[in-house]
Amino acid sequence: MDDTRIILPESEMPQQWYNIQPDLPAPLAPPLNPGTGEPIGPEDLAPIFPMELIKQEVSMERWIDIPDDILRIYKLWRPSPLFRAYRLEEYLGTPARIYYKNESFSPAGSHKPNTAVAQAYYNKQEGVTRICTETGAGQWGSALSLAGALFDLDITVYMVRISYDQKPYRRMLMEAWGAECFPSPTDRTEAGRAILAQDPDSPGSLGIAISEAIEDAAKDPEAKYALGSVLNHVMLHQTIVGLELKKQLAMVDEKLDCIVGCVGGGSNFAGQCFPFVKDKLDGQDIDIIATEPTACPTLTQAPYRYDFGDTAELTPLLKMYTLGHSFVPPPIHAGGLRYHGNAPLLCLLVNQGVIEARAFHQNEVFDAAITFARTEGSLPAPETAHCIKGAIDEALKCKETGEEKCIVIAYSGHGHFDLAAYDAYHRGELEDYEYPEAKIQEALATLPDIE
Amino acid sequence: MDDTRIILPESEMPQQWYNIQPDLPAPLAPPLNPGTGEPIGPEDLAPIFPMELIKQEVSMERWIDIPDDILRIYKLWRPSPLFRAYRLEEYLGTPARIYYKNESFSPAGSHKPNTAVAQAYYNKQEGVTRICTETGAGQWGSALSLAGALFDLDITVYMVRISYDQKPYRRMLMEAWGAECFPSPTDRTEAGRAILAQDPDSPGSLGIAISEAIEDAAKDPEAKYALGSVLNHVMLHQTIVGLELKKQLAMVDEKLDCIVGCVGGGSNFAGQCFPFVKDKLDGQDIDIIATEPTACPTLTQAPYRYDFGDTAELTPLLKMYTLGHSFVPPPIHAGGLRYHGNAPLLCLLVNQGVIEARAFHQNEVFDAAITFARTEGSLPAPETAHCIKGAIDEALKCKETGEEKCIVIAYSGHGHFDLAAYDAYHRGELEDYEYPEAKIQEALATLPDIE
Numbered sequence: 001m002d003d004t005r006i007i008l009p010e011s012e013m014p015q016q017w018y019n020i021q022p023d024l025p026a027p028l029a030p031p032l033n034p035g036t037g038e039p040i041g042p043e044d045l046a047p048i049f050p051m052e053l054i055k056q057e058v059s060m061e062r063w064i065d066i067p068d069d070i071l072r073i074y075k076l077w078r079p080s081p082l083f084r085a086y087r088l089e090e091y092l093g094t095p096a097r098i099y100y101k102n103e104s105f106s107p108a109g110s111h112k113p114n115t116a117v118a119q120a121y122y123n124k125q126e127g128v129t130r131i132c133t134e135t136g137a138g139q140w141g142s143a144l145s146l147a148g149a150l151f152d153l154d155i156t157v158y159m160v161r162i163s164y165d166q167k168p169y170r171r172m173l174m175e176a177w178g179a180e181c182f183p184s185p186t187d188r189t190e191a192g193r194a195i196l197a198q199d200p201d202s203p204g205s206l207g208i209a210i211s212e213a214i215e216d217a218a219k220d221p222e223a224k225y226a227l228g229s230v231l232n233h234v235m236l237h238q239t240i241v242g243l244e245l246k247k248q249l250a251m252v253d254e255k256l257d258c259i260v261g262c263v264g265g266g267s268n269f270a271g272q273c274f275p276f277v278k279d280k281l282d283g284q285d286i287d288i289i290a291t292e293p294t295a296c297p298t299l300t301q302a303p304y305r306y307d308f309g310d311t312a313e314l315t316p317l318l319k320m321y322t323l324g325h326s327f328v329p330p331p332i333h334a335g336g337l338r339y340h341g342n343a344p345l346l347c348l349l350v351n352q353g354v355i356e357a358r359a360f361h362q363n364e365v366f367d368a369a370i371t372f373a374r375t376e377g378s379l380p381a382p383e384t385a386h387c388i389k390g391a392i393d394e395a396l397k398c399k400e401t402g403e404e405k406c407i408v409i410a411y412s413g414h415g416h417f418d419l420a421a422y423d424a425y426h427r428g429e430l431e432d433y434e435y436p437e438a439k440i441q442e443a444l445a446t447l448p449d450i451e
Numbered sequence: 452m453d454d455t456r457i458i459l460p461e462s463e464m465p466q467q468w469y470n471i472q473p474d475l476p477a478p479l480a481p482p483l484n485p486g487t488g489e490p491i492g493p494e495d496l497a498p499i500f501p502m503e504l505i506k507q508e509v510s511m512e513r514w515i516d517i518p519d520d521i522l523r524i525y526k527l528w529r530p531s532p533l534f535r536a537y538r539l540e541e542y543l544g545t546p547a548r549i550y551y552k553n554e555s556f557s558p559a560g561s562h563k564p565n566t567a568v569a570q571a572y573y574n575k576q577e578g579v580t581r582i583c584t585e586t587g588a589g590q591w592g593s594a595l596s597l598a599g600a601l602f603d604l605d606i607t608v609y610m611v612r613i614s615y616d617q618k619p620y621r622r623m624l625m626e627a628w629g630a631e632c633f634p635s636p637t638d639r640t641e642a643g644r645a646i647l648a649q650d651p652d653s654p655g656s657l658g659i660a661i662s663e664a665i666e667d668a669a670k671d672p673e674a675k676y677a678l679g680s681v682l683n684h685v686m687l688h689q690t691i692v693g694l695e696l697k698k699q700l701a702m703v704d705e706k707l708d709c710i711v712g713c714v715g716g717g718s719n720f721a722g723q724c725f726p727f728v729k730d731k732l733d734g735q736d737i738d739i740i741a742t743e744p745t746a747c748p749t750l751t752q753a754p755y756r757y758d759f760g761d762t763a764e765l766t767p768l769l770k771m772y773t774l775g776h777s778f779v780p781p782p783i784h785a786g787g788l789r790y791h792g793n794a795p796l797l798c799l800l801v802n803q804g805v806i807e808a809r810a811f812h813q814n815e816v817f818d819a820a821i822t823f824a825r826t827e828g829s830l831p832a833p834e835t836a837h838c839i840k841g842a843i844d845e846a847l848k849c850k851e852t853g854e855e856k857c858i859v860i861a862y863s864g865h866g867h868f869d870l871a872a873y874d875a876y877h878r879g880e881l882e883d884y885e886y887p888e889a890k891i892q893e894a895l896a897t898l899p900d901i902e
Contacts, residue, residue, distance in 0.1 A: 003461040004526035010454040075455035076534075076828045083527075087601075105556055107828035109867070149825040150538075172870035175877055176824055373627055374600040377527045377558035416560070416867040419623035426626055 004086060006099075006248045008079035014243040015071065016063040017236045020274045020345060023062065025281055025352045028344060029319035032306060037450060040316045047218050048225040050126040053119065056233040064236065066118075073117050073150055077106040078240065082248040085409075087375040089395070096398035097254070098391060100409040101245045101272060104378065108173075110413030111268045112143030112228055115237035119226045120147035130154040130223040132216040134184065134209030137163055137335030138170025139413065140228030145179035155179035156223075158186065158212040161204035163335070169417050184209040191215050191312065206339075207311020207325070214314055229265025230309060230318070230343045238271020245408065246275050254406045258287040258394055261410030262386040263299060263357075264336040266343030272410035274345075277354055290350065290357045291390040293337050293365070295433040296329040298322065299350050299357035302440075306450040307341060317448060320347040324443025330433040332362055333421030334382040340443070358390055361432040365389045366425040369415070381413040382421050455537065457550075457699045459530035465694040466522065467514040468687045471725045471796060474513065476732055476803045479795060480770035483757060488901060491767045498669050499676040501577040504570065507684040515687065517569075524568050524601055528557040529691065533699040536860075538826040540846070547849035548705070549842060551860040552696045552723060555829065559624075561864030562719045563594030563679055566688035570677045571598035581605040581674040583667040585635065585660030588614055588786030589621025590864065591679030596630035606630035607674075609637065609663040612655035614786070620868050635660040642666050642763065657790075658762020658776070665765055680716025681760060681769070681794045689722025696859065697726050705857045709738040709845055712861030713837040714750060714808075715787040717794030723861035725796075728805055740845070741801065741808045742837040744788050744816075746884040747780040749773065750801050750808035753891075757901040758792060768899060771798040775894025781884040783813055784872030785833040791894070809841055812883040816840045817876040820866070832864040833872050 021028065030039035042054045049057075056064065066074075085098040103111035123131055131153055135141025141157040148155035157179055164171055164183035174181045184204045185192035191211035195202050202208075217225035227234065249256055256276055261269030273288050280286045290299055298321045307322035309315035322341040323329075329338045341347075349355045369385035371392065372378070380388060391409045398405050415422065424430050472479065481490035493505045500508075507515065517525075536549040554562035574582055582604055586592025592608040599606035608630055615622055615634035625632045635655045636643035642662035646653050653659070668676035678685065700707055707727055712720030724739050731737045741750055749772045758773035760766035773792040774780075780789045792798075800806045820836035822843065823829070831839060842860045849856050866873065875881050 004523075005461065007458050007460075009458075010456065072455075073828075076538075087527075107824075107830065146828055150828060168874070169867075169870040172874045172877075173830065176821065176830055176870070176873045178825060370627065373558075374629060377524075377597055377601060379558065379624065379627055416620075419620040419627070422627045423619070423623045426623075 002084065002252055004084055006082040006084070006251055008244055008248050010075055010079065012247060013071065013074065013079050014240050016065050018239040018243055018275050019059055019062055019064055019236050020277060021232065022060045023278050023281065024348060025354065026348060028348055031316035031318055032450065034308065034313065034317050034448060044316070048214060050122045050128060050224055052122040052125065053233045056236055057231060067121060070118050070121050074240070079244045080105060080241070082245060085376055088372060091371065091375045092392065092395050092399065094395040094399045095402055096395040096405045096407050098395055098407050098409065100411040101241060102411045103241060103268065104411065104414035108139070108143040108146050109416060110139055110143065110381070111238060111241060111271060112140050113146055114240060114271065115228065115234045115267065116143040116147035117150065118237040120144070120151040120153055123224050124151045124153055128153070128222060128224045130156060130220065131226050132156045132213040132223055133226045133228070134158045134206060134213045136160050136206050136338070138167055138417070139336055141181065142170055142173045143228065144226055145174040145177040148179055149177040156216060157181040158184040158209040160184055160206055160209050161202065167417065184212050186212060188212070189215045205311055210310040211312040211314055229267040230341070232345055234267050235270040235274065235343055235345050238267045239274050241271040242273060242275035245272060256286055256408060257405040258289065259408045259410060260289045260291060260387045260390040260394065262337060262383050262412060263290045263292050263342060263346065264339050264383060266346040268412040269410055270343060270346050277349060280354060288355045289390055290346070290355050291386040292357065292359050293332050293334055293386065294359040294361050294435060295332045296323065296338050297359045297435055298340065298342050300359045301435060303444065304347060304351050305447055307447050309341060317450065318344050320344050321350065322447070323440050324446055326446050327440055327443035330436070332433065333418065333424065334386065336383040337386065360386055360389050362430045363425070363432055366422070366430065368392050379415040380411065381415045382418050384412045453535065453703060455535055457533040457535070457702055459695055459699050459702070461526055461530065463698060464522065464525065464530050465691050467516050469690040469694055469726050470510055470513055470515055470687050471728060472683065473511045474729050474732065475799060476805065477799060479799055482767035482769055483901065485759065485764065485768050485899060495767070499665060501573045501579060501675055503573040503576065504684045507687055508682060518572060521569050521572050525691070530695045531556060531692070533696060536827055539823060542822065542826045543843065543846050543850065545846040545850045546853060547846040547856045547858050549846055549858050549860065551862040552692060553862045554692060554719065555862065555865035559594040559597045560867060561590055561594065561832065562689060562692060562722060563591050564597055565691055565722065566679065566685045566718065567594040567598035568601065569688040571595070571602040571604055574675050575602045575604055579604070579673060579675045581607060581671065582677050583607045583664040583674055584677045584679070585609045585657060585664045587611050587657050587789070589618055589868070590787055592632065593621055593624045594679065595677055596625040596628040599630055600628040607667060608632040609635040609660040611635055611657055611660050612653065618868065635663050637663060639663070640666045656762055661761040662763040662765055680718040681792070683796055685718050686721040686725065686794055686796050689718045690725050692722040693724060693726035696723060707737055707859060708856040709740065710859045710861060711740045711742060711838045711841040711845065713788060713834050713863060714741045714743050714793060714797065715790050715834060717797040719863040720861055721794060721797050728800060731805060739806045740841055741797070741806050742841040743808065743810050744783050744785055744837065745810040745812050745886060746783045747774065747789050748810045748886055749791065749793050751810045752886060754895065755798060755802050756898055758898050760792060768901065769795050771795050772801065773898070774891050775897055777897050778891055778894035781887070783884065784869065784875065785837065787834040788837065811837055811840050813881045814876070814883055817873070817881065819843050830866040831862065832866045833869050835863045
């Protein structure tokens with residue numbers, strides 16, 4: 001039997017990120033200024049992002065060197081192991097070979113630090129002393145807090161109040177790394193005060209938290225803002241995952257047939273699969289499958305249009321699959337998959353038919369998570385459980401057809417802070433939400449009139 | 452710069468456990484029957500343990516083969532990585548080289564599954580279908596629940612009621628792996644019902660939970676009982692950690708000068724250091740340092756005597772450092788270090804001067820944990836933080852003397868389920884308990900009159 005974990009030596013860790021922009025099968029629609037409808041330029045972004053990240057956002061260089069200081073920190077958890085899921089295969093009785101590229105061993109428990117560390121580094125290089133951000137369930141906020149500790153930067157996190165109250169462990173984790181975390185809306189910003197004036201008990205929303213973080217950063221000349229997904233430079237930083245995966249598959253003489261990831265904003269999925277997209281465009285037969293919740297079916301049911309990235313209409317317009325920036329998804333437990341849009345790079349590839357999308361209900365997703373935990377041992381995050389469900393479906397198809405496919409699960413994080421969701425599942429309290437058609441149409445009606 | 456993580460290839464994973472019994476510097480005092488004062492025999496243990504584990508408990512074979520089925524499961528997380536703590540070293544400005552052998556990547560988050568899996572295997576081999584156990588804070592209960600899932604055994608966990616109520620995530624984790632978990636005292640056993648009759652709101656204790664688990668196992672011919680620390684066979688199973696560590700240090704041409712571990716029942720520490728004890732007895736200059744809380748100063752302040760392993764006086768008498776089996780330690784957050792006794796094997800080595808013991812207060816321990824988290828990234832368990840404190844002290848001594856020592860931290864687990872403790876620390880709510888001399892004398896007065 002081959003190794004259970006395929007370990008890439010530290011000396012083989014990729015030294016460059018892969019930028020997919022020069023290899024896209026169609027031009028990427030530029031972000032637009034919502035006022036003028038014209039493409040935005042670097043000067044529009046300079047108040048909130050460091051220049052090096054703005055350059056990466058539009059770069060057409062295929063390979064971008066990873067600075068040594070970032071590589072050094074990556075080595076605290078990278079290269080991450082690729083697992084062969086022998087026990088899951090046996091349980092399913094499938095002839096498929098199932099692997100999972102496991103990002104859960106970073107100190108923050110997911111892939112998020114891969115970009116948090118890079119963003120902290122470039123901010124530090126340009127003299128920034130404080131970074132502001134928002135967080136919903138807390139994954140991104142904790143990743144950036146970790147990066148702040150490692151680069152000695154102050155981190156200010158605006159955490160959606162309902163999550164702040166319901167998920168205190170994530171807040172405590174951020175504080176352990178020295179970050180400040182506030183329940184949003186706060187009275188620290190005009191945006192927050194305006195909301196509180198209307199509703200002192202507002203539970204908050206990601207849109208409000210974004211507004212607060214951007215305002216805070218824009219008002220302080222020593223501070224900038226950071227985003228944990230959606231943008232091109234975030235996808236770029238995550239490609240180290242897929243580049244490692246490629247080397248690891250080569251170590252065991254495997255050729256990828258199918259990779260399955262979950263998509264919220266798209267960064268884990270993009271990071272894992274973008275290095276394989278070029279192979280597919282060059283003619284290799286690879287199924288690249290994005291999974292999402294039926295409760296927030298962006299890629300499977302939404303139109304491909306320009307929309308705001310946030311509820312408060314502060315961001316540029318991005319061309320993406322969108323349920324409308326005012327869409328409020330049902331309260332499913334995979335908090336990381338409740339975004340109304342998706343990364344423009346990923347959406348383009350779905351639109352071009354390179355990536356296929358599937359949606360699943362909560363209960364079938366948790367069934368898959370439990371099957372995984374009881375065979376492979378590790379407890380996945382509810383987000384990650386979506387791609388496990390997708391991969392199990394593929395493996396069971398192989399059982400019918402006899403195909404010996406090589407299937408990779410893009411395993412994004414652990415479920416240690418999500419046990420309340422597992423508890424609700426065990427108690428039979430998880431709802432399988434239907435697609436709320438009327439509410440989505442209502443949200444879509446608010447979209448700007450640009451195709 | 453050398454690698455940050457020293458990775459032992461799967462093919463190099465040890466195939467045998469190391470049994471220290473033939474190499475002890477003095478004879479190990481046998482467990483005694485509390486009624487007769489005579490050494491107990493295998494037949495006394497047969498109702499609650501499988502025969503293979505009873506044999507291991509008294510074996511004088513130096514090397515014991517690890518069965519293939521156990522090795523296969525170990526490979527889900529073993530060999531575990533040895534980290535070089537470059538960033539901690541830099542922060543401290545020490546000439547010492549600091550490493551940490553990281554057991555936190557097992558699915559249960561600590562070293563505990565190393566023995567849980569072995570115990571589940573031997574029970575399964577002998578036809579057992581269900582294993583009963585107790586758990587305090589939940590680490591051991593979750594490790595055995597994981598092992599039950601992997602070997603398709605039913606697991607029944609009696610969890611101290613106050614922990615069951617305060618730490619619901621651990622209970623939910625056990626349930627995710629398919630275990631049954633009850634708040635002890637329960638009405639399922641005579642022992643539990645007797646307590647409830649006196650006090651329907653009893654918060655429970657580890658002693659009561661042990662009584663319930665043993666009674667449950669003894670009454671069901673298909674069930675056995677399992678213990679997560681203290682006993683010789685548990686120490687044996689954990690030696691895979693130290694055997695790996697030895698190979699990893701050799702990979703980077705290091706000679707161990709100092710190893711620091713934390714001690715509750717002793718299993719992580721024994722596992723990490725026993726393979727080095729023989730080197731020390733053979734003349735190598737190695738400091739082997741056990742750390743514990745001042746609130747439960749077993750090794751540093753208690754007498755070396757025969758005592759019961761549990762509060763309810765159900766176990767055989769064990770020769771160990773003991774604060775008295777009726778001693779109730781203050782409610783410190785390192786729940787795994789609140790045991791009144793310690794593993795007899797470890798106690799013998801402390802008594803013989805081979806292992807040195809130190810005690811620390813809670814706040815200095817959490818100071819060390821935060822230093823670690825903000826330099827190395829990972830958040831340690833409060834138990835683990837004790838040995839980090841011990842290692843930092845050693846590294847700072849090297850800074851004074853200029854010695855370039857090789858120091859290893861026996862990193863036993865992560866703190867993902869202990870964030871409430873970190874929160875209390877940040878709020879300044881942690882008490883530094885003084886040694887409650889009078890209460891300990893009271894508890895010691897209840898010891899059986901055997902030296």
